[in-house]
Amino acid sequence: MGLKQTVSRQLAPKIPELAPGLTTTFVRVALDRAIRGVGPLAPAAAAADKQLAEQKGDVDRAIHEVIENNVRMAGAQGFVTNVGGLVTMAVTIPANVAGLALLQCRMVAGIAHLRGHDLSDPRVRNAILALLLGEEQVKTLVKKKKLPTTPMALATAPAHDPSIDGMISAVVATDIIARIAGKRLATTVARRVPVVGGVVGAGADGFLTWKIGRYADRELLPRKR
Numbered sequence: 001m002g003l004k005q006t007v008s009r010q011l012a013p014k015i016p017e018l019a020p021g022l023t024t025t026f027v028r029v030a031l032d033r034a035i036r037g038v039g040p041l042a043p044a045a046a047a048a049d050k051q052l053a054e055q056k057g058d059v060d061r062a063i064h065e066v067i068e069n070n071v072r073m074a075g076a077q078g079f080v081t082n083v084g085g086l087v088t089m090a091v092t093i094p095a096n097v098a099g100l101a102l103l104q105c106r107m108v109a110g111i112a113h114l115r116g117h118d119l120s121d122p123r124v125r126n127a128i129l130a131l132l133l134g135e136e137q138v139k140t141l142v143k144k145k146k147l148p149t150t151p152m153a154l155a156t157a158p159a160h161d162p163s164i165d166g167m168i169s170a171v172v173a174t175d176i177i178a179r180i181a182g183k184r185l186a187t188t189v190a191r192r193v194p195v196v197g198g199v200v201g202a203g204a205d206g207f208l209t210w211k212i213g214r215y216a217d218r219e220l221l222p223r224k225r
Contacts, residue, residue, distance in 0.1 A: 024173040027101055027129055034105035035119050041106060045119060048110035059114050066114070067213035070107035074100060075206030101176055104132050104209055108216045116223035117155055126164065127155035129172045135215045137175060146171060152219050
């Protein structure tokens with residue numbers, strides 16, 4: 001068994017332990033819905049194009065607005081899914097995980113689109129998911145050979161390697177859930193006062209989303225359409 005398959009098999013069983021009811025596939029579902037649009041959220045490319053029009057064709061300014069808009073939404077959903085206090089922790093962890101993954105996928109996909117990347121390309125989709133890990137985690141996982149390469153290299157690989165799809169899903173899903181579960185543990189005292197817990201959750205989710213957006217802005221170089 002290769003390294004990629006081994007990593008996927010090692011990480012996948014941890015998902016239901018950290019967040020019952022979720023599997024590694026939730027990140028692919030979140031990405032697909034982010035790209036296609038869901039509920040009141042417009043498709044990632046359409047939302048990005050709207051910002052590009054508002055910024056009169058200035059891609060960098062449009063990317064800045066895409067990041068800011070999704071950071072605000074991440075903060076808001078972070079508040080909503082954290083106001084229940086300690087009693088509802090088991091219920092709100094999956095809700096927060098899915099909501100945050102959706103918004104971060106939407107933001108990064110919008111940035112990728114504005115930089116000329118094809119959102120229907122499986123290589124680009126793998127790159128979007130890898131970017132959700134954040135710069136430090138990506139560097140660590142590439143060094144440990146738990147990720148094959150950087151997000152930009154994934155997006156521009158000569159050909160799509162289907163064997164890495166499951167591995168990337170497992171790595172990203174585990175990281176997102178562990179990060180959010182860890183945040184819950186770190187703010188347990190604050191969460192004894194439900195509104196305080198909501199404020200902490202909103203700030204953490206918004207800041208994390210902003211960091212990922214800035215990383216995607218730096219990492220995804222322009223490509224000719």
